[in-house]
Amino acid sequence: DGGITQSPKYLFRKEGQNVTLSCEQNLNHDAMYWYRQDPGQGLRLIYYSQIVNDFQKGDIAEGYSVSREKKESFPLTVTSAQKNPTAFYLCASSMVGAGTEAFFGQGTRLTVV
Amino acid sequence: AQKVTQAQTEISVVEKEDVTLDCVYETRDTTYYLFWYKQPPSGELVFLIRRNSFDEQNEISGRYSWNFQKSTSSFNFTITASQVVDSAVYFCALSEGDESGGSYIPTFGRGTSLIVHP
Numbered sequence: 532d533g534g535i536t537q538s539p540k541y542l543f544r545k546e547g548q549n550v551t552l553s554c555e556q557n558l559n560h561d562a563m564y565w566y567r568q569d570p571g572q573g574l575r576l577i578y579y580s581q582i583v584n585d586f587q588k589g590d591i592a593e594g595y596s597v598s599r600e601k602k603e604s605f606p607l608t609v610t611s612a613q614k615n616p617t618a619f620y621l622c623a624s625s626m627v628g629a630g631t632e633a634f635f636g637q638g639t640r641l642t643v644v
Numbered sequence: 645a646q647k648v649t650q651a652q653t654e655i656s657v658v659e660k661e662d663v664t665l666d667c668v669y670e671t672r673d674t675t676y677y678l679f680w681y682k683q684p685p686s687g688e689l690v691f692l693i694r695r696n697s698f699d700e701q702n703e704i705s706g707r708y709s710w711n712f713q714k715s716t717s718s719f720n721f722t723i724t725a726s727q728v729v730d731s732a733v734y735f736c737a738l739s740e741g742d743e744s745g746g747s748y749i750p751t752f753g754r755g756t757s758l759i760v761h762p
Binding site: 587634 | 650653755
Protein backbone atom coordinates (compact mmCIF):
# COMPACT_ATOMS: atom_id res chain seq x y z
CA ASP A 532 0.00 0.00 0.00
CA GLY A 533 1.19 3.50 -0.77
CA GLY A 534 1.55 5.87 2.11
CA ILE A 535 3.70 7.46 4.74
CA THR A 536 5.26 5.51 7.57
CA GLN A 537 6.46 7.14 10.74
CA SER A 538 8.36 5.29 13.40
CA PRO A 539 8.33 4.78 16.25
CA LYS A 540 4.78 5.55 17.31
CA TYR A 541 5.87 6.35 20.87
CA LEU A 542 9.31 7.57 21.90
CA PHE A 543 10.76 8.43 25.27
CA ARG A 544 13.88 10.49 25.64
CA LYS A 545 15.95 11.61 28.54
CA GLU A 546 16.71 15.27 28.84
CA GLY A 547 19.90 16.21 27.05
CA GLN A 548 19.69 13.44 24.46
CA ASN A 549 19.20 13.79 20.74
CA VAL A 550 16.59 11.59 19.13
CA THR A 551 15.71 10.91 15.49
CA LEU A 552 12.19 10.37 14.19
CA SER A 553 11.82 8.39 11.01
CA CYS A 554 9.55 9.26 8.07
CA GLU A 555 9.39 7.21 4.86
CA GLN A 556 7.01 7.59 1.92
CA ASN A 557 6.42 5.51 -1.18
CA LEU A 558 4.08 7.95 -2.92
CA ASN A 559 6.84 9.33 -5.15
CA HIS A 560 6.22 12.79 -3.72
CA ASP A 561 8.90 15.43 -4.04
CA ALA A 562 7.77 17.52 -1.06
CA MET A 563 7.97 16.39 2.53
CA TYR A 564 7.13 18.22 5.75
CA TRP A 565 7.48 17.96 9.50
CA TYR A 566 4.84 19.45 11.77
CA ARG A 567 4.60 19.64 15.51
CA GLN A 568 1.21 19.39 17.20
CA ASP A 569 0.58 20.62 20.74
CA PRO A 570 -2.83 20.78 22.44
CA GLY A 571 -4.66 23.92 21.34
CA GLN A 572 -1.82 24.95 19.02
CA GLY A 573 -2.75 23.24 15.81
CA LEU A 574 0.02 22.13 13.47
CA ARG A 575 3.18 24.20 13.31
CA LEU A 576 5.72 23.72 10.54
CA ILE A 577 9.22 22.69 11.59
CA TYR A 578 10.99 21.97 8.29
CA TYR A 579 10.07 21.19 4.72
CA SER A 580 11.84 19.89 1.67
CA GLN A 581 10.80 20.08 -1.94
CA ILE A 582 13.74 18.28 -3.50
CA VAL A 583 16.46 15.87 -2.46
CA ASN A 584 19.42 17.47 -0.67
CA ASP A 585 17.52 20.68 -0.03
CA PHE A 586 15.31 21.75 2.85
CA GLN A 587 13.96 24.93 4.40
CA LYS A 588 13.21 26.04 7.93
CA GLY A 589 9.61 26.42 8.96
CA ASP A 590 8.16 28.54 11.74
CA ILE A 591 9.68 26.63 14.67
CA ALA A 592 12.95 25.11 13.39
CA GLU A 593 15.09 25.97 16.41
CA GLY A 594 16.31 22.85 18.18
CA TYR A 595 15.55 20.58 15.23
CA SER A 596 17.51 19.30 12.25
CA VAL A 597 16.62 17.31 9.14
CA SER A 598 18.22 15.65 6.15
CA ARG A 599 16.90 14.66 2.74
CA GLU A 600 19.40 12.29 1.19
CA LYS A 601 16.74 10.21 -0.52
CA LYS A 602 13.42 11.16 -2.02
CA GLU A 603 11.62 8.63 0.13
CA SER A 604 13.06 9.63 3.49
CA PHE A 605 12.98 12.77 5.62
CA PRO A 606 14.19 12.06 9.16
CA LEU A 607 13.83 14.64 11.90
CA THR A 608 16.33 14.96 14.74
CA VAL A 609 15.17 16.59 17.95
CA THR A 610 18.30 17.93 19.55
CA SER A 611 19.07 18.73 23.15
CA ALA A 612 18.75 22.40 22.21
CA GLN A 613 14.98 22.03 21.83
CA LYS A 614 13.71 23.34 25.14
CA ASN A 615 10.28 21.76 25.12
CA PRO A 616 10.37 18.70 22.87
CA THR A 617 7.44 16.75 24.32
CA ALA A 618 4.82 16.82 21.55
CA PHE A 619 3.13 14.90 18.76
CA TYR A 620 5.13 15.01 15.52
CA LEU A 621 3.53 14.55 12.13
CA CYS A 622 5.27 13.95 8.84
CA ALA A 623 3.55 14.67 5.54
CA SER A 624 4.28 14.57 1.85
CA SER A 625 2.77 16.03 -1.29
CA MET A 626 3.44 16.75 -4.90
CA VAL A 627 5.10 20.09 -5.46
CA GLY A 628 2.75 22.69 -6.81
CA ALA A 629 -0.12 24.93 -5.98
CA GLY A 630 -3.10 23.42 -4.31
CA THR A 631 -1.83 19.90 -3.81
CA GLU A 632 -3.11 18.12 -0.74
CA ALA A 633 -0.78 16.63 1.81
CA PHE A 634 -0.73 13.02 2.94
CA PHE A 635 0.13 12.40 6.57
CA GLY A 636 1.71 9.66 8.61
CA GLN A 637 0.23 8.44 11.87
CA GLY A 638 2.59 10.50 13.94
CA THR A 639 5.20 9.96 16.65
CA ARG A 640 4.47 10.96 20.22
CA LEU A 641 7.71 12.07 21.86
CA THR A 642 7.93 12.35 25.62
CA VAL A 643 10.93 13.68 27.48
CA VAL A 644 11.43 11.98 30.81
CA ALA B 645 1.77 36.48 6.02
CA GLN B 646 -1.11 34.10 6.24
CA LYS B 647 -3.40 33.14 9.04
CA VAL B 648 -6.17 30.67 9.63
CA THR B 649 -8.57 31.08 12.52
CA GLN B 650 -10.80 28.34 13.84
CA ALA B 651 -12.51 30.06 16.71
CA GLN B 652 -14.34 26.98 17.94
CA THR B 653 -12.02 24.92 20.11
CA GLU B 654 -14.50 22.17 20.87
CA ILE B 655 -18.06 21.41 19.77
CA SER B 656 -20.24 18.79 21.38
CA VAL B 657 -23.43 17.57 19.70
CA VAL B 658 -25.82 14.68 19.90
CA GLU B 659 -26.02 12.25 17.03
CA LYS B 660 -28.19 13.39 14.10
CA GLU B 661 -27.68 17.07 14.84
CA ASP B 662 -26.24 19.28 12.13
CA VAL B 663 -23.00 21.04 12.99
CA THR B 664 -20.99 23.79 11.30
CA LEU B 665 -17.27 24.27 11.79
CA ASP B 666 -16.05 27.77 11.11
CA CYS B 667 -12.85 28.80 9.35
CA VAL B 668 -11.75 32.37 8.68
CA TYR B 669 -8.55 33.12 6.80
CA GLU B 670 -6.32 36.06 6.00
CA THR B 671 -4.22 36.45 2.89
CA ARG B 672 -3.04 39.19 0.58
CA ASP B 673 -2.64 36.85 -2.38
CA THR B 674 -5.26 36.63 -5.08
CA THR B 675 -4.36 33.00 -5.74
CA TYR B 676 -4.59 30.67 -2.79
CA TYR B 677 -6.01 27.33 -1.76
CA LEU B 678 -8.11 26.25 1.18
CA PHE B 679 -8.34 22.76 2.64
CA TRP B 680 -10.16 20.81 5.30
CA TYR B 681 -8.59 17.80 7.00
CA LYS B 682 -9.96 15.36 9.56
CA GLN B 683 -7.81 13.92 12.35
CA PRO B 684 -9.40 10.85 13.93
CA PRO B 685 -8.09 9.46 17.23
CA SER B 686 -5.54 7.35 15.33
CA GLY B 687 -3.60 10.55 14.65
CA GLU B 688 -3.07 10.90 10.91
CA LEU B 689 -4.76 13.76 9.10
CA VAL B 690 -7.04 12.80 6.25
CA PHE B 691 -7.70 15.20 3.39
CA LEU B 692 -11.37 16.08 2.89
CA ILE B 693 -11.61 18.91 0.37
CA ARG B 694 -9.69 21.60 -1.49
CA ARG B 695 -10.92 24.90 -2.90
CA ASN B 696 -9.01 27.46 -4.95
CA SER B 697 -9.60 31.16 -4.62
CA PHE B 698 -11.28 31.41 -8.00
CA ASP B 699 -13.93 28.82 -7.29
CA GLU B 700 -16.62 29.97 -4.88
CA GLN B 701 -19.07 27.23 -5.67
CA ASN B 702 -20.30 25.45 -2.62
CA GLU B 703 -19.82 21.72 -2.56
CA ILE B 704 -21.79 18.85 -1.13
CA SER B 705 -20.45 15.37 -0.64
CA GLY B 706 -22.86 13.09 1.12
CA ARG B 707 -23.43 14.50 4.61
CA TYR B 708 -20.60 17.01 4.19
CA SER B 709 -20.93 20.45 2.65
CA TRP B 710 -18.62 23.43 2.37
CA ASN B 711 -19.44 27.11 2.05
CA PHE B 712 -16.66 29.29 0.63
CA GLN B 713 -17.27 33.04 0.77
CA LYS B 714 -14.47 35.36 -0.31
CA SER B 715 -16.44 38.41 0.81
CA THR B 716 -16.13 37.27 4.42
CA SER B 717 -12.87 35.27 3.99
CA SER B 718 -14.57 32.19 5.31
CA PHE B 719 -14.60 28.52 4.37
CA ASN B 720 -17.07 26.81 6.66
CA PHE B 721 -17.75 23.09 6.88
CA THR B 722 -21.13 21.60 7.74
CA ILE B 723 -21.87 18.03 8.71
CA THR B 724 -25.52 17.10 8.35
CA ALA B 725 -27.05 14.44 10.59
CA SER B 726 -23.83 13.91 12.51
CA GLN B 727 -22.71 10.43 13.52
CA VAL B 728 -20.45 9.17 16.26
CA VAL B 729 -17.83 8.30 13.64
CA ASP B 730 -17.58 12.01 12.82
CA SER B 731 -15.91 12.59 16.17
CA ALA B 732 -12.46 13.93 15.39
CA VAL B 733 -10.39 17.08 15.23
CA TYR B 734 -10.97 19.04 12.05
CA PHE B 735 -8.37 21.37 10.60
CA CYS B 736 -8.75 24.15 8.08
CA ALA B 737 -5.61 25.04 6.11
CA LEU B 738 -4.51 27.74 3.69
CA SER B 739 -1.72 27.69 1.14
CA GLU B 740 -0.34 30.40 -1.08
CA GLY B 741 2.99 31.16 -2.76
CA ASP B 742 5.72 32.31 -0.42
CA GLU B 743 7.76 35.43 -1.08
CA SER B 744 9.53 33.75 -3.98
CA GLY B 745 6.17 32.72 -5.34
CA GLY B 746 6.45 28.99 -5.45
CA SER B 747 6.16 27.05 -2.24
CA TYR B 748 2.48 26.89 -1.35
CA ILE B 749 3.28 25.45 2.05
CA PRO B 750 0.03 24.95 3.98
CA THR B 751 -0.65 26.81 7.20
CA PHE B 752 -3.11 25.14 9.53
CA GLY B 753 -5.63 26.51 11.97
CA ARG B 754 -5.65 25.30 15.56
CA GLY B 755 -8.35 22.78 14.86
CA THR B 756 -11.86 22.18 16.16
CA SER B 757 -12.54 19.08 18.22
CA LEU B 758 -15.95 17.65 17.37
CA ILE B 759 -17.53 15.24 19.81
CA VAL B 760 -20.67 13.48 18.69
CA HIS B 761 -22.56 11.73 21.47
CA PRO B 762 -24.82 8.75 20.76
